Amino acid sequence: MENYIIRVEKLRRDFHVGDETVHALRDVSFSIRQGEFVTIMGTSGSGKSTLLNILGCLDTPTSGDYYLDGVAVRTMGRNDRATLRNRKIGFVFQSYNLLPKTTALENVELPLFYNPAVSAHERQERSIEALKAVGLADRIRHRSNQMSGGQQQRVAIARALVNNPVMILADEATGNLDTRTSFEILTLFQRLHAEGRTIVFVTHNPEISQFSSRNITLRDGRITDDTTNDNIRSAREVLDSLPAEEN
Amino acid sequence: MNYNNLIKIALKALSNNKFRGFLTMLGIIIGVASVIAMLAIGQGSKRSIREQISEMGSNMIMIHPGADRFGGVRQSASDMQTLKLEDYNTILHEASYISACSPMVNASGQVVNGANNAPTTLNGVAPAYLDIRKYEVGQGEMFTEADVKKAAKVCVVGQTVVDNLFTNGEDPLGKTIRFGKIPMRIIGVLTPKGYNSMGQDQDDLILAPYTTVQKRVLAITYLHGIFLSAISEEFSDRAIDDLTGILRQTHRIKAGDDDNFSIRSQEELSSMLSSTTNLMTVLLACIAGISLLVGGIGIMNIMYVSVTERTREIGLRMAIGAKGRHILFQFLIEAVIISVTGGLIGVLLGIGAAAVIKYAIGWSVYVQLYSVILSFAVCTLTGIFFGWYPARKASELDPIEAIRYE
Structure with missing residues (x-):
């Protein structure tokens, strides 16, 4: 049996707005294996945010099934999904969502606060490890407002890694960054992919699909395209080819 | 979930907003301090009256001629020779x-x-x-x-x-x-x-x-x-x-x-005077209690603002695995920390104010243990009561909306 991290079958999600029913997702089915770097693309209104919410266990489908790491999510309650998110998913958001006036270390520690199995000592060690893994070993005690956007997003990625999730779910993770920093973050994602992490990257930017191993395109709540990328571009090379920063 | 962790989180959040926390606390501090000082003044005056009465002889009984009324006509007692x-x-x-x-x-x-x-x-x-x-x-x-x-x-x-x-x-x-x-x-x-x-x-x-x-x-x-x-x-x-x-x-x-005679005891006089001071004490305590209530509403107000202001934080916490009740307890603990700390400071301030009144103005003042325990218990309950609603609101937020809240 193949090792599927995500298995989605005939996923439907309907919203009721007044008297009308909006079909955000219509019969979406796909599977993601361990170690894949998948971009989910679509314009606004394509249903990609709805899909992201369902994949992130923040929302449940109207019908169809979603298995995350073999666990059936659709029938789970609010609290169980919270625990599932805590153990199996690492979120990276467009606007970082770091706590203000809080150090990098404290931000990264946050998910482990909600895991009673992790002691205070282990929490700190794992957080420092995660910060080292994203190249912020020298920024551990910096507060979130003392860091650049790229550094803040690295802290957010460290926070997503610290609970050792089965999948990293990124929502427009480069959307707020300039070109150079975007490629730095993409390089980081590619490195994590190379280390065997499963990454799902939701974006509206078609350029990013060149750097992933697979691309799923959504339109009007349906999958219109699902292709494997055999020719992955290296973000590192792009970064090196960019003109050096003036300062 | 480890409650130590929740307390740490709440303390961290409070330390991020020290001045605001202090202002919120001020309402409770003033409330508790005034309850304690007012009750101390009331109790003190009651005691001083009792002392003075017992100086006159607290077991004294007086018999005077004539009833208060005689056939419906009030008589002057000394005119009667009974x-x-x-x-x-x-x-x-x-x-x-x-x-x-x-x-x-x-x-x-x-x-x-x-x-x-x-x-x-x-x-x-x-x-x-x-x-x-x-x-x-x-x-x-x-x-x-x-x-x-x-x-x-x-x-x-x-x-x-x-x-x-x-x-x-x-x-x-x-x-x-x-x-x-x-x-x-x-x-x-x-x-x-x-x-x-x-x-x-x-x-x-x-x-x-x-x-x-x-x-x-x-x-x-x-x-x-x-x-x-x-x-x-x-x-x-x-x-x-x-x-x-x-x-x-x-x-x-x-x-x-x-x-055709009347008998009065000092005991009656003292209970009459006590009832007057009791009424005064109750009135003072009511006014002080109202200030405690206002302090509690202050907590509710600030917690409400805090929940709205930290909607994104709440959304993030939920996304990375906080359950509704974790959020509930986090905000409740914040409210209780504010009210308990305020209560402690208030107790000290109230006792201090009572001492100042005693030595500077010379009023007789007596701080009773029960008034300290009572006002402290009331302010803790105030914290829970007024912290509950905003905390409840925070815990019921939808993480999807909260995390994108601007």
Whole structure:
């Protein structure tokens, strides 16, 4: 049996707005294996945010099934999904969502606060490890407002890694960054992919699909395209080819 | 979920907003401090009244002639002559629960010594009166039962009378003063007691044998009153019942008819005064309690703003695995920390304020443990009560919307 991290079958999600029913997702089915770097693309209104919410266990489908790491999510309650998110998913958001006036270390520690199995000592060690893994070993005690956007997003990625999730779910993770920093973050994602992490990257930017191993395109709540990328571009090379920063 | 972790999270959030937390706390601090200070003032005045009453003799019972009403017409008590010397003698022999008993006849008038004169009251009493009213003879001595039998022209004077009549500082003992036309020799001076709680000078009086006052000064055979001491304060009520029975019998009052005398105890007076101060204490505590309530609403207000302001934080926490109840407890703990810390500071401030009132203004103030525990418990409950609703609101946020909240 193949090792599927995500298995989605005939996923439907309907919203009721007044008297009308909006079909955000219509019969979406796909599977993601361990170690894949998948971009989910679509314009606004394509249903990609709805899909992201369902994949992130923040929302449940109207019908169809979603298995995350073999666990059936659709029938789970609010609290169980919270625990599932805590153990199996690492979120990276467009606007970082770091706590203000809080150090990098404290931000990264946050998910482990909600895991009673992790002691205070282990929490700190794992957080420092995660910060080292994203190249912020020298920024551990910096507060979130003392860091650049790229550094803040690295802290957010460290926070997503610290609970050792089965999948990293990124929502427009480069959307707020300039070109150079975007490629730095993409390089980081590619490195994590190379280390065997499963990454799902939701974006509206078609350029990013060149750097992933697979691309799923959504339109009007349906999958219109699902292709494997055999020719992955290296973000590192792009970064090196960019003109050096003036300062 | 580890509650230590939640407390750490809440403390962290509070330390991010120290000034705001302090302002919120201020409402609770002022509320608790004022509750404690107000109750201390109320309790203090109650105690000082009790003390003054017990100085006058807390087990004292007074019998006056005449009921308050007589056939629907209110009478002046001193006009009535229902209380006789026989009543006194009967009580002396028959009454139980009584440790001392003295008749009382009094006359007001000028007292004269040479060129000095002053208005005062002449009280005709038995030697037991000293015990009943807790007077003491400082210099000289009290007149005796023998003086009473002889209707001797001797007297014991209060310090105010001495000050008024002996302006040169002479020794009053052995001197003869005149009350009206009656000369009396001073054989003793009372130890000063000062003013009582009603503002009366307790040293402006002359004590003489009641026989002297009855026969020589007033020429009457009845009494203006009888003063008694119950064995102790607790026996006052029983002594009054007993005295009522005796007097109704000697006065031949039929069942169903009104008494032609009235008996009051100091106990009644003290409970009357206490009820006044109790009412005052309740009013003060109410006002202070309202300020505590306002402080609580302050907490609710700030927690509400805080929840709205931190919607994204709440959304993020939920996304990375916080359950609704984690968020609920986090905000509840914040509210309780604010109110408990405020409460502690308030308790200290209240006790401090009470001490300042005591030493700077000189009011009698007494901080009771129960008022401290009560106000502390109330402010903790206030924190939980007013923190609950905003915390509940936070815990019910939808993480999808919260995390994208602008």
